Structures are given as structure tokens and as C-alpha cells.
Amino acid sequence: MNENLFTSFTSPTMMGLPIVTLIILFPSMLFPSPGRLINNRLTSIQQWLIQLTSKQMMLIHNHKGQTWTLMLMSLIMFIGSTNLLGLLPHSFTPTTQLSMNLGMAIPLWAGTVAMGLRTKTKASLAHFLPQGTPFPLIPMLVIIESISLLIQPMALAVRLTANITAGHLLIHLIGGATLALINISAITALITFIILTLLTVLEFAVALIQAYVFTLLVSLYLHDNT
């Protein structure tokens, strides 16, 4: 029990060969590129969803921020599809690995900060001091604001990792508990099974919400800096 709770999070190998790259590339097969004016149903549904999401997410930005649309849309598609595919039985979810989430969060956050420092240096440095702070508090507040700035990429990555990993672990544990309870008491097993169903519904929602939150926060950092 102790060993196999976490084995589903190890890097996948098949006959000794690491296939984690193939698994990360798999969701791209589910998004065929639209070639025509009127596409097949799958492509039309995906097109409609992406248009809906991009309008909702990119309206708040000015022209300079809207150049990031492609990046943010592919980010939300990747995280959403990877999280949803991880809910299939026995599958490996790349977003449970902190390494990958750091690899997504740090460059995007650093890009927004660098862009802000380059184009609007004074305004982006002014973020460090909220308006109307009393004079004696200024040094401490600058330190606090800079710490909160530097912690943004860590928070992005750890939030995604922890949410998805915790959800998967809960499903494993409650599913195991249901199986173990069947022989002991059928009614308790039924209650646990209902809990498992509700949890799975929650996990579907969490998968999508986490993708949205990640992308929204990156877009917020972008908005601050353009």
C-alpha cells in the first residue's frame, strides 16, 4: 500500500525506455488543425471553445498585451487537455511533476516582468510601493512587495502541481477504500462509492479550473506590465 500509492507519479518508462515525451505530445493529436471554412464536428467544437475562451481572456489587454494571445491560448489548451487526460484510468499526468510546471511558470512570469521592465520601467518599478503608504513603512513594504513578486512563479507552479496531485491521490485512496469495504459492509461501500463519484466530478472541474487559473494569472501579470 505504501509503495504503490506514489508509483503512478513516477516518470513513465516502457521496457526501460522513457516515453514521457510521447505522453506529453499525445494531447496534440486530439486537436486537428482546421483546414477549411466549415470543418468537421470535432474541429468546429474546438474552434468555438477557443474563440469563446480567447475573447473572454484577452479583452482586458491593450494591443501590446494581445500579442500574447497565441501563447496564452495554447497554454490553457495544453494544461486543460493534459489534466483531463490524466483522469483516464492508469494514465500519467505530466502536470503532476513540479519540474514541468516550473518550466512553464518561470519563463512566462519572467517574460512578463522583463517586458514590463523594458517598456515601462518607471511604472513597473512603481508597483513595488502601493499608493498612500505612510513614510516610515516604505522600506519594509518594498521588501514585502518584492518578495511577493518573486514568489509568483513558485506559487503558479506549486498551485498546479499540488491541486492535480492531491486530486489524483484522493481518487486512489477513496477508490481503494471502496474496494476494501465491499467485503466488510456493503452500505458503507455504497456511501464511499458515492463520495468517489462526486470526487470525480470535482476532479473534472478542477482540471479545467486549474488550467484557467494558471492562464488567468499569467495574463494578469501581463496586464500589469503592458
Added chain:
Amino acid sequence: MASVVPLKEKKLMDVKLGELLSWIPMRDFTPKGIAGAFQRGYYRYYNKYVNVKKGGVAGISMVLAAYVLFNYCRCYKELKHERLCKYH
């Protein structure tokens, strides 16, 4: 019986059983050839099940079922220990 089309260009279903052993080495096993084979297979599936006027849920659910099966085969070694049996 003499073949009208040269053996090299025949598709698998047109090759006679006796010619099979000499047909297989004639196929293109270079990386480009293997990539071409994957591409042909992908488009065969895509055009048959997804890229149709009234595609259904079958097109994508077959892909997901194959993905689940692939992952099951990948983890079989660890899953072997979780079977219901008296002695592990």
C-alpha cells in the same frame, strides 16, 4: 503466375502469400519511411472517423480507449500485485 504490377509497389492486401517473404524487405524502413507510415496511418484513421460530415463520439473515444489500453500495458508490472488472489 507472373505479376503484372512490380512487387515493390504493391500494397499489403494485393501481395500474394508466397510473395510475402520477399515483399517485406522491400519496404522503406528508413526514418523518413517510418514517419511516412505513421502519417499515412494517422490520416487513414482521421479521414475515416473524424473528418466526416456527421462524425460522432466514436472517433475520439476509440483513440482514448487505445490510450487507456496503452497505459495499462505500461503499468502492468505494478498492477500485477493488486490482483485478487490468496497468495501474492
